[in-house]
Amino acid sequence: MRVFLDNAATTPLDPEVIAAMTDAMQNLPGNPSSIHKEGRTARTAIEEARKTIANILNVSIGEIFFTSGGTESNNTALKCAVRDLGVERIISVKTEHHAVLHTLDCLKKHNGTEVVYLNIDNRGKVDLEHLENLLQDSETKTLVSIMHSNNEIGTLNDLARISEICEENNAYFHTDTVQTVGYFPLDFDKIKVSFATGSAHKFYGPKGIGFLYINNDNLIKPFIDGGAQERNMRGGTENIYGIIGMGKALQKAVDNMEVRMAYLHDLRTYLMQKLTENFEDVRFNGDYDGNFHPKVLSVSFPPSAKAEMMLFNLDISGISASGGSACSSGIDVGSHVLAAVGEGAGRATIRFSFSHHNTKEEMDYLTEKLRKCTPVKVAAAV
Numbered sequence: 001m002r003v004f005l006d007n008a009a010t011t012p013l014d015p016e017v018i019a020a021m022t023d024a025m026q027n028l029p030g031n032p033s034s035i036h037k038e039g040r041t042a043r044t045a046i047e048e049a050r051k052t053i054a055n056i057l058n059v060s061i062g063e064i065f066f067t068s069g070g071t072e073s074n075n076t077a078l079k080c081a082v083r084d085l086g087v088e089r090i091i092s093v094k095t096e097h098h099a100v101l102h103t104l105d106c107l108k109k110h111n112g113t114e115v116v117y118l119n120i121d122n123r124g125k126v127d128l129e130h131l132e133n134l135l136q137d138s139e140t141k142t143l144v145s146i147m148h149s150n151n152e153i154g155t156l157n158d159l160a161r162i163s164e165i166c167e168e169n170n171a172y173f174h175t176d177t178v179q180t181v182g183y184f185p186l187d188f189d190k191i192k193v194s195f196a197t198g199s200a201h202k203f204y205g206p207k208g209i210g211f212l213y214i215n216n217d218n219l220i221k222p223f224i225d226g227g228a229q230e231r232n233m234r235g236g237t238e239n240i241y242g243i244i245g246m247g248k249a250l251q252k253a254v255d256n257m258e259v260r261m262a263y264l265h266d267l268r269t270y271l272m273q274k275l276t277e278n279f280e281d282v283r284f285n286g287d288y289d290g291n292f293h294p295k296v297l298s299v300s301f302p303p304s305a306k307a308e309m310m311l312f313n314l315d316i317s318g319i320s321a322s323g324g325s326a327c328s329s330g331i332d333v334g335s336h337v338l339a340a341v342g343e344g345a346g347r348a349t350i351r352f353s354f355s356h357h358n359t360k361e362e363m364d365y366l367t368e369k370l371r372k373c374t375p376v377k378v379a380a381a382v
Ligand SMILES: Cc1ncc(COP(=O)(O)O)c(C=O)c1O
Pocket: 008, 009, 068, 069, 070, 071, 072, 097, 099, 147, 149, 150, 151, 176, 178, 179, 199, 200, 208, 210, 326, 327
């Protein structure tokens, strides 16, 4: 038995997405930039996917740019804002994904961009008064970069409120929505953002394809020089099959959003109950009973001789989970997110992240296997 509980790292391809991509691979051989029939047919398929994504986010078609994924989209937004929009200061949070944090390090080092981190509490919630004060106290051209959902602990940020604060203070707003596109309704006509990012493999689409939303008011120069693709902004023949797969996956995620989200909530609550009933000194990280993404449950177990080997032992038992963010798995550097919220020292932290394919039986199986890895409650030790 294999139980995949690492869906914040990536999700399996939806069979309908595979079918749409396979069909395109077989029937759309043309280069979308060619003007003959094969080219025009391929172009039409790309533009249909762009329209699907734009409609879902309630933005103009020309505001969606295809990229290789969340990392490229975040890099592009932040680097182009400094290069082309005169941004001299970026305000962000230490719990952002490395695709943002390492980009900020790079901008600081090579462009002299001032980088300021906001205070957060021990659930990873951002201090919005701190943000307001920083913006009110300075005339420096500023971009605020705050993610929607944290990928390790699932804490959600209030995009509507952050957007208002940015608008009131004339600041640009970039948000990494990689974990929430396809899970939460996102309406960028209502909630004004300058940039937002998405990645298909987080919502049952293919890996290596994503998008960047750039609000029309922001005049960015090309980010990859070459051909005239992506309205001159990103040269290179498009990843047509990835784009088609992403459009299909996002449409399906949105069509099934309510049902899938209710299912995730239920499953997560079930696992929380099981863990609390069965194990000693279990802690949940992030804003776990407040404003959270139901896809993610970060759990800390007490220090024990077996704690260090927990992930390894679960894997051997057929369960895939993660020790933090998947993007740094394999390199034991500890989690910057858990460090930022003050959790983790000596304790074993595991991120379980769910999909609508997971079942309560799988949660029972996980609980059973965990009993061999961490102290069991006396009453439950039957
Ligand atoms: C919040 C967040 N941002 C960005 C990324 C990077 O996305 P990609 O894998 O598409 O480059 C991830 C992937 O884990 C993520 O969780």
